[in-house]
Amino acid sequence: MEQAKELVEDNTKTNGKLPVLEYDVAEWPPIPIALAVAFQHVVLCMGAVVTVTYVVSDVVCISPNDPIRSQIFCSSLFMVGVATITQTWLGVRLPVFQGPSFTFLPPLLAMKSSGTWTCPLHNSEYNITSNTSTDAVIYVDEGTKYTRLNQLQGSLILASLVEVLLGATGAVGILQRIIGPITISVTIFLLGFSLYPVSIQCSVIYWPIAILSTLIVLISGVYLAHVKVKIPGCSRRTDSKHQSPPPAYNIFNIFAIPLCISLAWIVCFILTRIGVFPTDPTEPAYMARTDTRTELIESTPWFLWPYPGQFGAPDFNLGLFIALIPVTLSSAMESIGDYLATGKTCDALPVPVHAMNRGILIEGLMSVLSAFFGTGHATTSYSIGVSIVTLTKVGSRYAVLLSGVIALILAVFVKFGAVMSAMPVPIIGGISMISIGIVMGLAISTLTTVDMTSSRNISVVGISIFIPIICSETLNRYPNMVNTGNAELDRVLELIISFPMILGTIIALLLDNTVKGDKQSRGLLPIINDVTLNHQGTGFESPKRTRHYASRNHLYDIPYVSKLCNRYKSLNCLPFIQNV
Template sequence: MVTTAMGFSAMLSDIVCANRTDPIRAQIFSTTLMMSGIATFLQSVFGIRLPMFQGPSSSFIPPLVALSRLDAWKCPETDISNTGYNISSTTAINMTFMHEAHTLEAKHNKLMLFSGSLAVAALLEIILGFTGFTGFLVKFVSPITIAATITSIGFSIINLAIKYSEKHWGISLMTASLGLIAILYLGNMSIPLPPFRKGAKRIYIFRNYPVLFAVGVGWAVAHILTVYNVFTSDRTHSHYTARTDAKIEILHLTPWFYLPYPGQYGLPTFNMAIFLGFLVATLTSMIESIGDYFAAAQLCNIPRPPHHAVSRGILIEGLAGMLSGLMGACHATTSYSGHVALIGVTKVASRIVLITAAVILFILSVLGKVAAFMATIPDPIIGGIFIVTVVIMTSVGLSTLHGVTLNSRNTLILGVALGLGILSPTWIEDNPNSIKTGNFELDQIIKIILGTDMFIAGIIAAILDNTIPGTKKERGMVGADYEEEADNQLESIDQSYKDVYEFPMLQNFLKKHHKLCKMCPFLPTPKVICDRRLSEAIERRLSEPNEKGL
């Protein structure tokens, strides 16, 4: 998660045209860490109550990339060596904007637009979780739609990977190769921990932390090459960004302690085009999270989440997304599929572990120098992170097809969705002036929608999959995730398993006001509460000493 946060904060800093040594890079990273810690804590204690790690959602990368293609958001090219890089294609830029883009006020204005638009977009997730409407929505989202959406997210990161990696392909490919080798070949290799003796505890570092391992080695190699001046000292040369001291000024400009707070960049503002892009990202993130809930429950060997628990998890993610917007994180948080996979690998599925991790993230977020150090990561290493991210997101997307019949119907739907998802943003980037409705705001909205490959692929896949005749079995919609009697499954299991999705600290309140649960779909159903009261009464009766001595 930390490596993902490093790449995400670097990308966001470049989109707002932050200077290479601008302390705002450390501030964005600190905010990302804090929101990941807060979201993880809330989800573990009050949300789905499964060991689900929360972090920055990759679903927000496509709309941000689409936004960067707009002329008003392009960074000045005259100082490209100092801003990092221009995400979009080269175009002529008004000289006044080029001067203003570097001002602190201009960067804060962009972040305020992100913040307000994200906070409003998160309202939809809150409403869906509060009303329990997520169960109805999932009925129309098949694995084919999920595969097209998540795979297109991976495709959308390709340009980012190239833009960062071309600063120094050697360092980028080395970092990416180390990460992929650790994932594919070194997963079963463990390293003993001190003291080195027979029976010592061993850690599977390559299986559990492949990207972190790759970043650490890549950063170390880059530092050695920097010390021996292998990399050029010319600030205008692209290879200069591979030096580990290229952003060292951030460490000097950042205070030891920094506490992110709501409105730290100013009062959040709203932009309809950004809002729609974030709205699509929020819906995609929500669908991905629901899939992670069921996968985590299966790996934990417990009953799948009932409807009220799923709704509560989505509600918490929505609240965390709104708080992220107000804090200026400019992205929502979501459950990490990679961490769900780690549950099956490490056999560790404890809420205490996740709560501890959340506290650690919160502490790290207020240590300004730590965030500043992380923000000095060389750009080519970030490129390596994005290369691995492309591979992981694509593989995760395609893995959702394991229960789908790959016949001509389904493969054609997937091919059309992915093909148009790639074609539309490419056309928008090559023809930025083709959309002319006479209304500037409407032009921006259309460009962002058509430039977000995730949205194009997802919506086309959903329409085709729900209109072309096909059985539920061949669509992959037969299984636990698509059954409707989730709450009834809890009736025939042990009482200890029922507690997983409930609130032990609130049971007395819910027992007295169980009618309230009828109006709140994110709370346990009255039947579940009544069954619990009956079970507890029977347990008390059995534990009482028999007065007659029988």
């Protein structure tokens, strides 16, 4: 949010023009600068990787000292690297960083809260996704644990194939016409709302540490966001007389998460040493100790190469698959917005049809691969990457590609994953309070292009948010309310009702497309101005074909494919291949 404010201020100073990049999309910056920018991307995604790994592990009831936790963490980080490299080189070919998606967590939490995936009593350790703060832990046998991971794999693979289909057929353009900012805003807002149990159950273990973690991120990332530190700049000039002063960067903002983890972990270590935390594993505060997972770190090998199917063959769960479908569509629409924002920041608008379709296609394929690796989540574009480009003035896709390489290296170093998995749980609670709050803030910011003085839009947004919350809460209070006579259908309906994001997306999509309203008030015109539908309505096409557009459009071409298109004309019919 602070970066967005600075971007607006910079635009005002330059008469509405975006700040000039020191290094363009297709340029290689010097190695030190590329490494610095790449490291920022990896650092900013680390909090999400830790949180997602904890939630997935606890939903399938993996013991805190089970080495599988570090395997899932490293597999997740490995897929961050693979997806980022593939997206920047073969996908949309913009500096778009890929990371684990929070969007896919609410269906998993709904599976547990609905009673479909309960964890029978096995030992007395604490589980962060338990429904109460005093529940003892509740872990399943080895077979059941892998069964749930395999069901999650298979359901995620099939759901991700929907995104693959959108990109491969060029149907993204058609979807863009019916899924507008209102639907996207409602979906993201209810996503954040659905994740609040994670913050509660992580923080209730020991509130002082959770609050401390929140304050560190808040002070560093918000209050000190404008405090800039000068470091060697990105300027090409070597003449000392004309060399511009070194640029200043928001170091506190960029490194808020690592600073929070380091300081809060040190405090937990001190409190563990002086005996503040209990030694009884049945006590919730026991999970705030820094020595509870020493066995996990010691038993984890130093190096391990993640591979598909490492947790078994994929299985299938119908209810989970249905819940993941709207989540997948929402993730695709959010990624389209990230492509447009990145293209605008890099002065590379309009984004051509083939790049847009190919970006969604690659995201779908990487999500399928991520499911095969057993990460329990899909990969998606990170909006924070636009802020990094704006702050550093480095728009090079090769710098982002290098961040993928760094993620791959860290992923193979499994001992690092074990250490991160041993993080005291209250720290995750504090970080999640800020990160989930930002997700809900992003949902509200999506409505900036929508006329919210219109009673029509106010009604659509309010109803789409309130009704799903009411239905979800009603089902929680009256768990046996759904009774159709078919047990499988009951489970599916309970999952949909208990998951506000699904019901909210359906209601918002229906109301926004059936209640009379013009495109401008619905916020559709700004998107259409950046990327418009072609005459067949199957993809995107630029409204202007100037000389500048042609040169910028070349940025999106896949290397060596143009020669193949000249030789095999049928390739030009594919909506994700550049036209020659």
